[in-house]
Amino acid sequence: MSEALKREAAGRAVAEIRSGMKVGLGTGSTARHFVDLLGEKVRAGMDIVGVPTSEATASQARECGIPLSDLDTLARLDVTVDGADEIDGDLNLIKGAGGALLREKIVAAASDAMIVIADDTKVVEALGGRFPLPVEVNRFGLGATRALVQRLVDGHGTDGWVKLRGEEAGTPFETDGGHLILDAFFGRISQPEALSNELLNIPGVVQHGLFLNMCRKAYVATPNGVETLL
Numbered sequence: 001m002s003e004a005l006k007r008e009a010a011g012r013a014v015a016e017i018r019s020g021m022k023v024g025l026g027t028g029s030t031a032r033h034f035v036d037l038l039g040e041k042v043r044a045g046m047d048i049v050g051v052p053t054s055e056a057t058a059s060q061a062r063e064c065g066i067p068l069s070d071l072d073t074l075a076r077l078d079v080t081v082d083g084a085d086e087i088d089g090d091l092n093l094i095k096g097a098g099g100a101l102l103r104e105k106i107v108a109a110a111s112d113a114m115i116v117i118a119d120d121t122k123v124v125e126a127l128g129g130r131f132p133l134p135v136e137v138n139r140f141g142l143g144a145t146r147a148l149v150q151r152l153v154d155g156h157g158t159d160g161w162v163k164l165r166g167e168e169a170g171t172p173f174e175t176d177g178g179h180l181i182l183d184a185f186f187g188r189i190s191q192p193e194a195l196s197n198e199l200l201n202i203p204g205v206v207q208h209g210l211f212l213n214m215c216r217k218a219y220v221a222t223p224n225g226v227e228t229l230l
């Protein structure tokens with residue numbers, strides 16, 4: 001999907017931002033367009049404050065001139081705008097390919113609304129069929145945590161797998177919070193709520209990339225323009 005189309009989806013989200021708003025700033029290539037376009041508005045006089053979901057987004061936002069704050073200073077935000085890896089018909093999501101899922105989820109949960117911007121390759125019938133679920137885990141007890149996540153994958157009845165992100169390249173990926181990511185391929189996830197609870201019951205799991213009942217609107221870029229999913 002071309003960057004131009006991602007930018008169009010981002011532009012639709014920017015059009016919803018008004019002066020005075022407190023805005024969660026997502027992470028990833030689509031969110032990058034949003035931050036860039038929002039920066040243009042700020043430089044033209046729009047008065048907003050952003051709360052970034054990653055160090056990468058924080059650094060881009062600073063370069064764009066967007067004033068930043070955090071969730072210690074601002075307990076609630078008006079809206080967060082972020083990308084996604086999979087979006088189902090109920091606007092449930094898989095996120096975390098960029099490794100920012102923990103901060104993304106904290107920021108989205110602190111926001112009155114979450115708007116997702118994506119291209120149409122991200123729209124799926126059921127979550128999990130295409131994309132592995134990122135699971136952020138504590139370094140301590142990694143082997144044991146991985147075995148427990150693998151047990152969940154095996155119990156899901158598919159040819160699933162669990163990989164430590166970055167392991168094959170020799171350097172495990174580290175999140176902004178200093179944690180690791182297990183990418184767990186479940187196949188189609190028929191009961192996302194149940195899986196969410198099972199994952200969060202594993203003590204070494206910090207958070208996972210299932211974003212359930214959090215997003216109310218998605219702007220999806222297609223070759224024929226941007227569609228709004230509600």
Ligand code: 5RP
Nearest residue numbers: 028029030083096097098100
């Ligand atoms: C980062 C994310 C991203 O929002 C997601 O991976 C989508 O990224 P992109 O817009 O580059 O496809 O969840 O943790």
